[in-house]
Amino acid sequence: MTCDQNVRYQQNFTGRNLALVVLSSNHWPTLRGKAARIATSIDFVQTGQIVRVDVGGL
Numbered sequence: 001m002t003c004d005q006n007v008r009y010q011q012n013f014t015g016r017n018l019a020l021v022v023l024s025s026n027h028w029p030t031l032r033g034k035a036a037r038i039a040t041s042i043d044f045v046q047t048g049q050i051v052r053v054d055v056g057g058l
Contacts, residue, residue: 019045
């Protein structure tokens with residue numbers, strides 16, 4: 001899990017056996033209110049996927 005919007009362009013994920021969840025914000029009060037949604041995304045992301053979770057803005 002990361003908030004780095006460009007990580008998919010900065011790292012080579014080819015051949016890696018992992019999944020990535022990218023959050024649209026790193027603002028803690030915003031994230032705290034969306035914890036269940038973030039946890040669900042983490043539960044269901046599959047190996048090889050990069051999933052972006054829009055948690056809203058300030």
